[in-house]
Amino acid sequence: MSTLQTLDRGLRALDIVSRSPAGISVAELAAELGVHRAICYRIVATLEAHSLVARTDSGRLRLGVGAAVLSSRFEPQFLHGARPVLAELADRTRATAFVSVAEGDECVVLMVAEPTDTVLRVGYRVGSRHPLHRGASGIAILALRPPSARDSEAVRQARRDGYSVTRGQLERGAVGVSAGVRTAGHAPERSVGVVAIDGMDTDKAAEAVLDAARRLAQLVTS
Structure with a gap:
């Protein structure tokens, strides 16, 4: 079964963030996804645009209200x-x-x-x-x-x-x-x-x- 790689990465990123109660950095998320940090930034920016993730004051990522x-x-x-x-x-x-x-x-x-x-x-x-x-x-x-x-x-x-x-x-x-x-x-x-x-x-x-x-x-x- 074929899948859309970008969508798959975005959904995986959302799942990883959801399992990080203390938040996760972009660098840590990129490592988890196995992608370059620049790609991870684009994934995060897309999720942020839909309020699915949000940044803490320290820049760590947590689920956004859109996920709720x-x-x-x-x-x-x-x-x-x-x-x-x-x-x-x-x-x-x-x-x-x-x-x-x-x-x-x-x-x-x-x-x-x-x-x-x-x-x-x-x-x-x-x-x-x-x-x-x-x-x-x-x-x-x-x-x-x-x-x-x-x-x-x-x-x-x-x-x-x-x-x-x-x-x-x-x-x-x-x-x-x-x-x-x-x-x-x-x-x-x-x-x-x-x-x-x-x-x-x-x-x-x-x-x-x-x-x-x-x-x-x-x-x-x-």
């Missing part, structure tokens, strides 16, 4: 099942609920649900992004990764607890509680969480968020 979009389209159970889970989480905690995904060194909001019986809400929109190391959602994703000497105390604490709690990191007076969604493989890296004005019962919110994270993981793996 494709993955979500491939997982109709997640698409259809996540919304009621989020809606129930929002009403259970009386806070804005959301699912986020890692894109390079940033955390991007993919889905949002608002509580039905609360007037005062924290605005959070799909497409919002912030650094992974700030905010409960990003810290929860970092806590899913293998331990590293570079981990902050917040990430270590989230790994111990199974969830992250932050106060005022992204918006003054806002409290966020998030847990990573554990699934097989390295991509996409997701978290689910809630955010509300200070005064939220974080213990109850953590219980609800952990329950939602387990349910979302089942949507992907079942």
Whole structure:
């Protein structure tokens, strides 16, 4: 069976990046593919143009949000099942609920649900992004990764607890509680969480968020 060499290399590159949770350099990727670095740069540029890979601040390659979009389209159970889970989480905690995904060194909001019986809400929109190391959602994703000497105390604490709690990191007076969604493989890296004005019962919110994270993981793996 004949194949298109360039497409084959691009798909292999995407697979290699997906199996590199700490990111991979262009030189390392070229070596894995067995191609000249100049060819690898063109492959990476094409994947970047479609948001399938993204660069960290150090220049290493990680999966981009485009890969998460494709993955979500491939997982109709997640698409259809996540919304009621989020809606129930929002009403259970009386806070804005959301699912986020890692894109390079940033955390991007993919889905949002608002509580039905609360007037005062924290605005959070799909497409919002912030650094992974700030905010409960990003810290929860970092806590899913293998331990590293570079981990902050917040990430270590989230790994111990199974969830992250932050106060005022992204918006003054806002409290966020998030847990990573554990699934097989390295991509996409997701978290689910809630955010509300200070005064939220974080213990109850953590219980609800952990329950939602387990349910979302089942949507992907079942």
